[in-house]
Structures are given as structure tokens and as C-alpha cells.
Amino acid sequence: MKGLKRYKDHEGEIAFVKNKGLPRTVQNAIYQEGLKALKQRMGRHHQPERTILLVGGAGYIGTVLTAHLLRCGYRVRCLDLLLYQNQVCVLPFLSNDHYEFIYGDLADASIHDAVLSGVTDVVLLAGLVGDPITKKYPEASEVINDTGLLQLIKNLQGRGLNKVIFVSTCSNYGLIKTNELADENFALSPLSLYAKAKVRVEKEILSQKGRVDYHGTVLRFATAFGLSPRMRFDLTVNEFAREIFLKHDLLVYDADTWRPYCHVQDFCTLIERVLVFPTGLVSFEVFNCGGAVNNFTKQMIVDKVREFLPDARVSYKEHGTDPRNYKVDFKKVRERLFFEPRYTVADGISEIIKAMQQNLFVDIEKNREFFGNYSIEYKMNSVGCLQNSGGQEVVS
Ligand SMILES: NC(=O)c1ccc[n+]([C@@H]2O[C@H](COP(=O)([O-])OP(=O)(O)OC[C@H]3O[C@@H](n4cnc5c(N)ncnc54)[C@H](O)[C@@H]3O)[C@@H](O)[C@H]2O)c1
Known part of the structure; x- marks a missing residue:
């Protein structure tokens, strides 16, 4: 098998160089895992490289992940509906032979065969992301985040896929009134449409254990921060850094509520780790990320921003519309996947301030829809689901 030999040289090198910090036994296991996935794939489809389908790969996390996976030597196929006019984010990838973009709606089951053809692994990122946007568009949210995603998951079976990663959220823990840390077994208490759909999809994925031919993994992400080609300033760390940099008055609701945060680059490291780690360690497992x-x-984020910008003008109010409060336990991801974030909240604030100083975000107000999940245009299509309307009919 010629392709296998190439993989051995290439991936073997990646496994040993890139995972240098990991114990030698784990490096070996990663290497063997890659060989196993590849042999299985070549047997079925005679296709040497791993092709990762990123559903929602044009978004805030997806674009950073695309660059990361291409750098690591994977092929990437992206399915995205470009709900935020974020097409510009995929343009730089189009000249890469290992990249393919497909414009389409995950809720349109008629495209699933074509989109999944030749793919080895799937990362599910797409959806209406965040409490406010799902509250604003409940109908679209149900079509995309619930029924559409569940149908897509049903259609993943029987294609010889290797790994399927569902990106969920720590928002699923909702409001924890005590000082307890939520580990993966902590009771879920989703408060928003957004988190309720995530919990339903998580359950569906986990219920497939032993019934499907792929390995599913659920990753509950902390709130992201940091720079991305599809920048989101509706995320707390990014928003606070930007507002304070611009000398705006920042109004902070419920300053003492806890949440975990994580840099977007660290999420990419973690997703790739799930792709390469032995299936026994990740198959049908849930990880807080x-x-x-x-x-x-x-309050702690405000204080961190003040270390860079001491003149911050901040006022406070209690009882905002978002009651979430959760502190999260990351022991499992640390002990099993050897994952520790490389970036702190201060690193994220610093990179955003530097980008602002270099005039990289001067057009936010003119192009607000691009820079956060504020509004979308989405309508029913001919197959009975909603789709991006390209500026016509709006569902709200
Ligand atoms: N950003 C965070 O703080 C955070 C925190 C926890 C979990 N997550 C999860 O990470 C994932 C990615 O989040 P993000 O911040 O990159 O969000 P994002 O909104 O920037 O990206 C979502 C992408 O999905 C696409 N999309 C939406 N509906 C679609 C559809 N029907 N068909 C095809 N594509 C569609 C959008 O066009 C967009 O490019 C989501 O699943 C989210 O729940 C994000």
C-alpha cells in the first residue's frame, strides 16, 4: 500500500514531533491510531489522507480550526451556509489543494450524501450559536440546531467514518448556585433554547454507542476568546477588551457570575487531539474543554482588561437577562488528553488590544452583522426547511 508508506513517514514524523510534550507511550498510541484509521479507510475507499468535514467551518472557531488542520496535513472540507456574510473568511483557503468549500444548509438532507462522500471524520460546529440569536430566531434555531442536526447525525451511520466530534457547550450547566465545580457528570440544567438543543443532540450522539460504525465524542467548550478571521465581538472577553479600548462606557451585568473561558487556538489543539488519540480514550466520551x-x-475579566487599559469606564447592574453561573472542572481533559490551555484570558485581551491598535477592526460598526451573532436572514426552501435567504425574506 503505497499511500500507507507515505503516511508512515509523514504522520509518523508529525506524531513524534508535534506531540513532543506527551508521554512516549501516548505518542506511540497516537501513531498506531493514525495507522489503524488509515488502513480502515484505504480498505474501503483507497483514499490515503484523512479528510475532515467541518460543518460550520467558516465560523469563528471553524476558520481557525481549518488553518490548524491544514497545517497539520489533513484535508479539510467545509460545509457552511455563510449566515453572517462570512464568505471572505474562506477565500484564503481556496487556493489550497487540500481544501474544499461547499455552500449549503446542514438541515437540507438532500445534500448529505455528496457532502459526506470521501470524508473520514466529521466535526460538527455549525448552528445558531449563542443564547441571544436562538432567542431571536426560535424557528430557525429549531430547524438548524435540533431537527437539522439530528437528521444529519442519523445520516452519518454506515459510511465507514472514523470519528465524529460534536462541539457542545459548558452553558449546559446553566445556573449553579453553590460553589461546586461541574465535572462531566454534573446535572445538566440548560436555560436557553441554544443549550437545550445542545443537550438534546449530546444525548442523541451518546445514545448511538454500540449502534453505529463511528466513534462519537462530545466536547463541552468553555466560552471562546481570541482572534479569528471571522471575529466575534459578542463574546465576553473580546467584547470587554474592544469596548474598553474604544473608551466606551461598559455596562456589566451580574459581575460576580462565573464562567470558564478558552482561547480559540487551544480549542483547535484539543479537537486535533481527539482526532489523533486512541479511540479507546475518546469514543463516546464527554469532555469539558x-x-x-x-x-x-x-469582574475578574474587567480587572484584567484594566491592567492593560487603566482608564476603563465600567458600571455595574444586577439581575441581567442571562442568569448563567458555572465553574467547571477540567480534570478529565487534563488527565486523559493531557490538555492544558496555552493561552490565558490576559493573553487574549493583549492580542485583541494589539489588533485594535493596528487598526484591524475599524469597520465593525459599518459591518456589524459580520462581527457577532446578532442577526441572520433565513427562509423556507423547496425541501421544506429554512435556508439562508440571501437578503430576501426574514424569519424572526
Ligand atoms: N464561540 C464560543 O464561545 C463557543 C462556546 C461554546 C461552544 N461553542 C460551539 O462551537 C461551535 C462554533 O461556534 P462559533 O463561535 O464558531 O460560531 P459561529 O456562529 O461563528 O459559526 C457557526 C458557523 O455555522 C454556520 N451555519 C449556521 N447554520 C448553518 C447551517 N444550517 N448549515 C451550514 N452552516 C451553518 C454559520 O454560517 C457559521 O459560519 C458551535 O457549535 C458552538 O455552539 C462556541
């Missing part, structure tokens, strides 16, 4: 060092209250 982040690190204890980045469990922060909103």
Missing part, C-alpha cells in the same frame, strides 16, 4: 486557570467572573 478549557482549563481551571481560565475560570473567571466578569
